[in-house]
Amino acid sequence: MVPRERAPSPSPSPSPVGRLRALLPDLTPWHASADFRRMWLAGLVTVFGSFLTFVAVPLQLKELTGSTLAVGAIGAVELVPLIVFGLYGGALADAMDRRKLILWTEAGLGVLSAMLLLNTLLPHPMIWPLYVVAALVSALTGLQRPALQAIVPRIVAHDQLPAAIALNSLRWQVGAIAGPSVAGVVIAFSGLGFAYALDVASYALSVLLAFRLAPSPASHDAEKPSLRGVLEGARYAWSRKELLGTYAIDMAAMFFAFPTAIFPFLADDLDARWALGLMYGAGAVGSLGVTLTSGWVSRVDRHGRMVVYAAAGWGLAMAVAGWMHNIWLVLLFLAAAGACDTVSGLFRSAIWDQTIPDELRGRLAGIELLSYSVGPQLGQVRAGGTAALTNVRTSVWAGGLACVASVGLLAVSLPKLMSYDQRTDEHAVRMRERKAAEAVTTAA
Template identity: 85%
Template sequence: MTDPDPPSPTPGSGGSRLRALLPDLTPWRASADFRRMWLAGLVTTFGTFLTFVALPLQLKELTGSALAVGAIGAVELVPLIVFGLYGGALADAMDRRKLILWTEAGLGLLSALLLLNTVLPHPMVWPLYVVAALVSALTGLQRPALQAILPRVVAHEHLPAATALNSLRWQAGAIAGPSLAGIIVAFAGLPWAYGLDVLSYAVSVALSVRLAPSPAAHDAEKPSLRGILEGARYAWGRKELLGTYAIDMAAMFFAFPNAVFPFLADELHATWALGLMYSAAAIGSLLVSLTSGWVPKVHRHGRMVVLAAAGWGLAMAVAGWMDNVWLVLVFLAAAGACDTVSGLFRAAMWDQTIPDELRGRLAGIELLSYSVGPQLGQVRAGGMASLTGVRASIWSGGLACVASVGLLAVCLPRLMSYDVRTDEHAEAARRRAAARTAVAEAA
């Protein structure tokens, strides 16, 4: 019979140290809405990554052009900018739950259109670009609401842990999705990849319906250009926030080579490894998230953002130099680990310092920082690959990333000196969170 009350490990023991590294599950245990959002996100992340692999592969098969594949980023760029900014204002002006629900349903319908095009006797190229642009628009509308609703369902002190758990969710889908997509496309065909993506959105909508309402403040203004500019002025006045946006955009623009992975797999004579290339970064990210118990103990978030972004670029440069596909995968995984560290501390700075009434608009600006960079990065990678070769496109972009991050760190001292313990905006956010808790307990 087991001891019903086994002794706790002594401080400093191996068991205690291991638990200190494991993810903090407090947000999952404390919030039913966080659990629903987490599960819905896990399902759709899996489906989205099926399409993430299937779409460029289908374009490669239909056109044979690296530039055509990289152009996906170009058609997604303008809708993402326009609707990302508008979506941020919308998230501050309406029920965030409704915005998430309706955009999720729309994304499912767009995946169904990809499926219909694929089962035609002669699939067309132009619908792939149209759907990619529309998906970008709906993503721009949805993502600010997803970001802005988090502090309403998770306690202020648990936000870094919630961010780590969300990162873990994304990585699970990012690993399983691309890996299975390669198998599904090879043995069952593209329609199965798109069909499973449609199914994932149906499940997500069913979970999202059960979220509690998240209405706008009673004095919230309607979405307007003035409101968007108000958010932009706030961001401009926060140089440490500007630094996180600039660092992420530079890293993604110079060192996001996903568009050329199908051609890299061909060049390394390892077409079987295409799915692994897409999922390698997520594997590295997963290792960080599974050992993320240390994240709440770090207070100088800005320095971690800079160091991790430079590590991302360096790892990508080394991946571009490697001739062995397994070494390429190892350094792609290392890059993913660095990107996750950077992302965790960027999100901590955003979530723990931005006032609730501005979260949607600031999340729209944030969306541009971490989404526009990859879109432009795809265009850069595809264009450079057509001029200099696939591997040169990868390693040169990695080195450019390291150089640009170093330059930005020198130019942004507020980012490097940021400390959540002493930052005035973080302290104000703690006071607001405490006041909301007091009101809720009194009611």
């Protein structure tokens, strides 16, 4: 008799501890890449320091001028440098050593913080340096961010990119929640000068960490940064409709459903002025909840659908927040909106990092910078204008519903985004094969 094959025994169901571990952030990129660890720590230090200045500058302007218009003008002077230098920074990131670009811009940002410190130490601090420094910080940020984003796929394995994106998101959220709180305490007890001094020290430490990064030179056939190079990146983005979809959906979501400019008025409407700080921080709390349970991200393959569903969820949560009359329910749905925004951002970044060729990654990162920075700026104008024409609540809930409608329309118009699958997408497969070949060459 031929013995029968034994049926495989069913795999045991995971224990509660195993299920919890599967939800926690995947730390593989942290353990596998020393450069990723250095960049993560440098970024964490910078985030905390930057939030000190983020709080200190408008507060100092308020003290010097007493004008809400003067404080609001900070956003206006930041927008144009961010757009112009964001595009140029993308071209630079493809044309020079990304490590050097990160180092020089980080050092420059530290010098600008030192200028704020010196101005504050004057017997009579001047107003105009605050605007000049704000514009220059925006320009240097535009130059640096594409290189920061473009270097990650070089120092992290292809299959670990979603986990690395989640860890970077976690770093920012920790800073977004704790940074303003620490800044408020520092400024209240030690003054503006001490806050600026801590920011300078944070940049010095960040530069030391970044200095230990391995060189990340441009490819041998890289061209000098030029308008033609920027346009080449734009043409590539236009040819990839799934990429175009990620940019368009993010812009639409932020334009229609980013009402932070009218939060002070919403707090008044809710008779909860005490909760204004909580309203600003609620989204970051929701985001943190996602990243602390982001182990599932690496097991999702249909990234495009997640971008669409999460962006629609962001708009719906904002709409419900606008309908609520209880402050705690408003905070709950603002946190839900932040969670949805983070999910959308994680999978947008995964599509970008897993499919864009290295020689174009800097320029495309510059375009991405515009998609997630210009949208919120215009969104605040939209929210304020709608509130002026109608009322605060209508501005919030109508914007949320408009976000859901626009995301749905874009999803129908760009089917390649909805059908994107990292396992079969030709660009993702090509990049995976290229990374594997590079790993074999390096090992040999």
